[in-house]
Amino acid sequence: MSGADDLKVLEKNLIAEIGGAKDLTALDAVRVSALGKKGRISELMSKLGSLPPEERKTFGQTVNTLKGQISAALDARKTELETAALDERLKTERTDVTLPVRPGPIAEGRIHPVSQVLDEVVEIFADMGFSVAEGPDIETDEMNFDKLNIPAEHPARQDHDTFYFAPKADGSRLLLRTHTSPVQIRTMVSQKPPIRIIAPGRVYRCDSDQTHTPMFHQVEGLVIDESTHMGHLKWVLQEFCKAFFEVDEVKMRFRASHFPFTEPSMEVDIGAEAIGKPGQWLEILGCGMVHPNVLKNCGLDPEKYQGFAFGVGLDRLTMLKYGIPDLRAFFSGDLTWLSHYGFSTLDVPTLAGGLSS
Ligand code: 2U9
Numbered sequence: 001m002s003g004a005d006d007l008k009v010l011e012k013n014l015i016a017e018i019g020g021a022k023d024l025t026a027l028d029a030v031r032v033s034a035l036g037k038k039g040r041i042s043e044l045m046s047k048l049g050s051l052p053p054e055e056r057k058t059f060g061q062t063v064n065t066l067k068g069q070i071s072a073a074l075d076a077r078k079t080e081l082e083t084a085a086l087d088e089r090l091k092t093e094r095t096d097v098t099l100p101v102r103p104g105p106i107a108e109g110r111i112h113p114v115s116q117v118l119d120e121v122v123e124i125f126a127d128m129g130f131s132v133a134e135g136p137d138i139e140t141d142e143m144n145f146d147k148l149n150i151p152a153e154h155p156a157r158q159d160h161d162t163f164y165f166a167p168k169a170d171g172s173r174l175l176l177r178t179h180t181s182p183v184q185i186r187t188m189v190s191q192k193p194p195i196r197i198i199a200p201g202r203v204y205r206c207d208s209d210q211t212h213t214p215m216f217h218q219v220e221g222l223v224i225d226e227s228t229h230m231g232h233l234k235w236v237l238q239e240f241c242k243a244f245f246e247v248d249e250v251k252m253r254f255r256a257s258h259f260p261f262t263e264p265s266m267e268v269d270i271g272a273e274a275i276g277k278p279g280q281w282l283e284i285l286g287c288g289m290v291h292p293n294v295l296k297n298c299g300l301d302p303e304k305y306q307g308f309a310f311g312v313g314l315d316r317l318t319m320l321k322y323g324i325p326d327l328r329a330f331f332s333g334d335l336t337w338l339s340h341y342g343f344s345t346l347d348v349p350t351l352a353g354g355l356s357s
Contacts, residue, residue: 010040011066018073024081031074041067110342114217114330117318118200120349120356121219124243125198127351128236130221133197135183137204138165138174143182147297148261156260161206163214176204179311181261184222188298193305195224200314213331217314224290224300224307230264233287233308237268241284245274245321246355253281262288262309275320282320285312321356 014034021027034041044063048056101107122132141152150156167173183199200219208214223232234254241250251271259265265288272280287310292302315330322341324330329337349355 007062007066011069014070015073018077021077024078027074027077027081034070035067041070109345110338111345112338113318113322113324113341113343114314116343116347116349117314117321118217120244122198122200123349123351123355124240125221128239130196130198133183133187133199134201135186135199137177137202139177139182140174141172143185144175144177147185147294148181149291149293149297150260154260163204163206178205179203180218180220184220184309185298187222188224188300193224193300195222197222211327213327218311219314220309220311222307222309224305226305228307230289230308237287237310241270241274243351243355247274250274257286259286259288261291261294263291264288284317285310
């Protein structure tokens with residue numbers, strides 16, 4: 001066989017071996033056997049010196065051409081095998097981006113139902129133009145009682161079952177606030193009307209049984225302007241109840257009551273059909289027109305200013321809306337209870353999004 005024929009056969013064999021390589025390892029073995037130091041093409045090159053000078057040039061060029069062809073064929077097959085391997089992986093390694101987030105510590109955390117209801121209440125009143133006001137849990141007798149028209153000898157002072165701190169040298173003593181009303185007092189002392197605030201927060205009374213815990217939550221509201229009247233009060237409470245219980249209509253009953261800080265004072269019941277119990281009335285809040293003495297105590301002229309206030313127990317509101325039977329479980333730190341009644345961190349209440357859905 002002539003040298004040229006040898007090269008043709010070698011070329012044919014190598015191309016067949018390259019085409020037959022099933023994977024990258026097999027292909028690399030072909031590359032080494034052709035182009036490696038002791039490979040078939042490299043060995044041809046080493047024979048060059050033993051050829052007669054007149055044949056060297058042509059033989060050298062032909063071997064170089066073959067080398068180029070085989071390199072190109074190796075590269076092409078390599079790309080082919082890599083693409084096929086990638087296609088195979090893409091078939092099995094799919095990512096479904098529509099799958100829900102894998103539960104982890106953050107996804108499993110729950111918002112306490114009282115916090116959720118507080119956020120709902122804030123959302124509703126913010127939409128009506130109220131701001132949120134806050135104040136300290138530790139208060140003075142003056143802010144918690146005196147300025148609210150509850151003097152030392154007033155029987156309501158006993159009703160509040162107050163937690164007192166040890167008296168100071170001057171006889172004065174601090175206390176844990178028994179309602180959030182001192183927040184409204186502080187607002188009236190420091191701000192000129194118009195005032196439109198809600199004051200949510202923790203309050204404390206020395207009382208503990210099936211329906212009372214020593215710490216509970218309230219939201220109180222206060223609106224003071226020159227001509228604010230009971231019609232405004234009734235409208236605000238009606239809108240609040242409809243939005244909170246997520247119903248188009250709610251029956252409301254205003255019963256005459258008595259609080260030292262409001263005159264007149266009322267307790268409000270709603271028709272329990274709002275929570276799916278037709279035929280019953282449920283007491284949900286207290287309210288009234290701010291007593292002129294309270295306005296005076298805060299430096300406001302009752303001849304010029306008037307307004308209304310209301311108070312709602314948040315824990316009770318939470319039990320009613322979400323059908324939670326036992327108040328004491330609210331503060332027991334029971335994770336099983338919380339995973340049942342709690343809310344996902346993604347359930348942020350918004351009016352546009354349908355409050356609780
Ligand atoms: C100022 C003036 C008046 C707040 C009011 C009520 C009626 C009321 C209860 C509801 C359930 C307390 O948590 S509860 O037990 N509250 O009935 N609260 S009027 O009146 C104010 C507050 C501040 C300066």
